[in-house]
Amino acid sequence: MMLKLEQIKVAYETIQRDIHHTPIMTSKKLSEACENQMFLKAEHLQKTGSFKIRGAMNKVKQAVKEGATLVTAASSGNHGQAVAFTASQLHIPATIVVPEDANRSKVAAIKAYGGHVEKCGFTSEERIPRAKAIAEEKAGVFIPPYDDPLIMAGQGTIGLEILEQVTDADLVVVPVGGGGLLSGILTAIKETKPSVKVIGVEPELAKDTYLSLKNGEITSIGQTKTIADGLRTSQPGELTFPIVQKYIDDLVLVSEEEIRQAMLFVMERMKQLIEPSSAVTIAAAMFGHLQVTNKKIVTVISGGNVDISQLHDMMA
Numbered sequence: 072m073m074l075k076l077e078q079i080k081v082a083y084e085t086i087q088r089d090i091h092h093t094p095i096m097t098s099k100k101l102s103e104a105c106e107n108q109m110f111l112k113a114e115h116l117q118k119t120g121s122f123k124i125r126g127a128m129n130k131v132k133q134a135v136k137e138g139a140t141l142v143t144a145a146s147s148g149n150h151g152q153a154v155a156f157t158a159s160q161l162h163i164p165a166t167i168v169v170p171e172d173a174n175r176s177k178v179a180a181i182k183a184y185g186g187h188v189e190k191c192g193f194t195s196e197e198r199i200p201r202a203k204a205i206a207e208e209k210a211g212v213f214i215p216p217y218d219d220p221l222i223m224a225g226q227g228t229i230g231l232e233i234l235e236q237v238t239d240a241d242l243v244v245v246p247v248g249g250g251g252l253l254s255g256i257l258t259a260i261k262e263t264k265p266s267v268k269v270i271g272v273e274p275e276l277a278k279d280t281y282l283s284l285k286n287g288e289i290t291s292i293g294q295t296k297t298i299a300d301g302l303r304t305s306q307p308g309e310l311t312f313p314i315v316q317k318y319i320d321d322l323v324l325v326s327e328e329e330i331r332q333a334m335l336f337v338m339e340r341m342k343q344l345i346e347p348s349s350a351v352t353i354a355a356a357m358f359g360h361l362q363v364t365n366k367k368i369v370t371v372i373s374g375g376n377v378d379i380s381q382l383h384d385m386m387a
């Protein structure tokens with residue numbers, strides 16, 4: 072069953088008062104560098120530092136409604152932080168299963184949001200069953216990162232906001248991991264105003280959705296080391312991919328060097344700390360991958376969670 076616009080509108084009703092209505096930012100220098108009029112949807116200023124709280128809030132609220140006494144997730148990144156924060160807001164415990172070698176600052180962030188951290192293995196194949204088992208043992212609900220209608224609907228609320236904030240947008244550019252963000256935004260935009268083009272962006276090193284579109288079926292890639300750690304998923308979701316296939320106008324790839332340069336440009340010129348997973352959208356515009364000029368382009372700046380102590384090494 073495909074996600075419907077109506078589900079996104081219901082999600083917006085559900086979460087609107089719990090999230091920030093993030094601003095649209097503009098920059099003359101960036102617009103000049105991209106040869107287009109650039110509008111940045113600033114989800115790096117969202118609560119918990121990424122858009123992931125939209126889907127998490129929508130899904131965890133439903134779980135609470137259905138009587139869950141616990142939620143679990145298997146992510147040390149933005150999704151884990153969003154679930155921990157959301158659960159504490161809704162006064163239920165959250166257990167976040169992270170890899171044995173999880174980054175200290177990420178574990179600290181989950182704990183600071185009130186989440187209980189459990190370490191397990193090194194791969195998501197080990198973590199996901201563990202997080203599901205904990206949920207089952209304790210009448211809890213496992214909160215998936217993208218392949219779930221309530222998560223996708225939550226992320227899609229960004230599309231509704233973009234249509235209101237930039238009423239004459241020509242093009243919306245979205246980073247692609249598992250495709251929850253993209254499938255939600257595609258549904259919101261294509262079922263409201265199909266003339267607006269939507270383009271996805273992946274790192275060359277994590278082009279699973281690109282390959283899946285080319286092959287006409289879900290295609291997996293091996294482990295990847297892209298600097299864009301929010302986009303390292305090995306394949307698109309079973310629920311997200313058909314929507315991407317149906318509606319997407321194009322999916323373009325950017326290099327690691329282009330991601331770094333885009334991130335640096337936004338930090339230096341716009342004074343905004345954005346994470347590499349967001350910078351892919353700027354990179355696509357800056358380095359000509361969108362193949363348009365003088366258009367109104369909205370890029371989704373999906374998050375700003377960067378470990379400051381690692382920033383120098385990251386940019387080297």
Ligand SMILES: *Cc1c(COP(=O)(O)O)cnc(C)c1O
Nearest residue numbers: 149248249250251252301373374
């Ligand atoms: C999760 C995430 C993405 C990708 O979202 P998907 O729904 O997995 O495609 C992009 N950017 C950031 C910052 C993220 O945390």
